[in-house]
Amino acid sequence: MPALLAAAHGGPALAVTAVAGLLALRADLRPFDAVAVTAAVFTGQLTIGWGNDLLDLRRDRAVGRTDKPLAVGALPVSRVVPALLVAALACLVLSALTDWRSALVNATLATGAGHAYNLGLKATVWSWAPYACAFGTLPSVVTLADPAQGWAPLWMAGAGAALGVGAHLLNTLPDLADDERTGVRGLPHRLGERRSRVLASVLLPAASLLAVLGPAGTPRAWAWAAVAVVIVLAVLTLVAHGRTPFRAAVAIALVDVVLLVAAG
Incomplete structure (x- = not known):
């Protein structure tokens, strides 16, 4: 199992x-x-x-x-x-x-x-x-x-899409060399490791901002504190190695969903 x-x-x-x-x-x-x-x-x-x-x-x-x-x-x-x-x-x-x-x-x-x-x-x-x-x-x-109910709001779809692309960029990084050897050249391979990290570090906080600013009403102080945590995690995606950047992306996704649930 x-x-x-x-x-x-x-x-x-x-x-x-x-x-x-x-x-x-x-x-x-x-x-x-x-x-x-x-x-x-x-x-x-x-x-x-x-x-x-x-x-x-x-x-x-x-x-x-x-x-x-x-x-x-x-x-x-x-x-x-x-x-x-x-x-x-x-x-x-x-x-x-x-x-x-x-x-x-x-x-x-x-x-x-x-x-x-x-x-x-x-x-x-x-x-x-x-x-x-x-x-x-x-x-x-x-x-x-x-x-x-109908389709989810566009801002929620946008946040999800940004999270998904950011996670893809980071999840691929440890396997770039092996993928190249076997003929796999996706977007992260074409961008290279450094540019993929930078792009992911922009997309992930952007998704968090959508999660904070998208719901109706004024964001509360704790929501901005959560964004600060996300920024720290995004910095981690720039400097960490191995699977850690991808795990940071997963953590950001969970923080974002908690923001959505708490916003109600």
């Missing part, structure tokens, strides 16, 4: 699920709808992670990735494929249990964008687009789970 979760990129999957759960709390969904849409997001994230490791298996072995259970033989493909199919079916069923609009957006623009990235967009200059699409539409996947 730990290997199966690791192959699904369990950390990021759980973080995105937590974001969806907090957004469901903010949207004041019925308990059943909140649980269903959060579970739909989680199962969709599992399919993206497993699909990524299955498609990258040859590349991961070629560059000697020891952190991938499939690449090192700790997890057989015969276990991952059925798990992916079950998760995909669960994602569709759970989404449909709430509202058909949420199911459609999740399947095509949120989870679907993740698979589009895996299937080839990650190797192009448009590698950022699936992240912008998936994170930008995630708030609407949640709000559309309630038949009485």
